[in-house]
Amino acid sequence: MNINKKTISMVIVAALAALLIIMTVTPIGYIPIGPLAITVNMIPVAIGAVILGPSGGAALGLVFGLTAFANAANVLGTPSLVGTALFSVNPFLTAVVCIVPRVLEGLLAGLICKAFNHTPVPKVVNYAITGFSTAFLNTLFFMGTLVICFTPTLRANGWWAEGQNVFAFVAWFVGINAVWEFAFSTVITAIVGFGLYKAGLVVVNAKRKTA
Secondary structure, eight states, X not given: OOHHHHHHHXXXXXXXXXXXXXXXXXXXXXXXXXXXXXXXXXXXXXXXXXXXXXXXXXXXXXXXHHHHHHHHTTSSSOOOHHHHHHHHHOHHHHHHHHHHHHHHHHHHHHHHHHHHTTSSSOHHHXXXXXXXXXXXXXXXXXXXXXHHHHXXXXXXTTSSOTTOOHHHHHHXXXXXXXXXXXXXXXXXXXXXXXXXXXXXXXXXXXXXXOO
């Protein structure tokens, strides 16, 4: 990978960060359904993980988290019902819920993608796995942090019914939203990631091989 292609890759990651902001202030990033929204903002994070590995994933995860927090604080875009409720109770814990899971998901997605680069798995399959993993980890870490930090708020607002176990609550809360997020992230990351790979812009796999 020569310096020019690496520079282009960095520019693409910066463009993905800008795209995350645009997605937050428009209906593209958050599609409201129920108390939560279908979130597709993890897709730029997954693509960043494909291009630059853990560093790209974590950096874009941080941008994702900051935009999510700004959304909850009613600074960017139209905040969700849940984000507004959390921010009104505890802004600091809201920042933790918004930011920490997203940085971790990007970091781990980058590690997963990088690990599969050293296996015979075809690149397009690797990037599909990376996209799925990013969406899955986003749901897992966000819901886990949400439960840890805001159980009383969830119960007070009637989102977590009395006597409902945590697994039933999470299944109801994310519902069909998570299925759509997994599907979108898997397909789009596979297509875009493979295109960037063919263009020689995937820095974590500098030597292109037949996919």
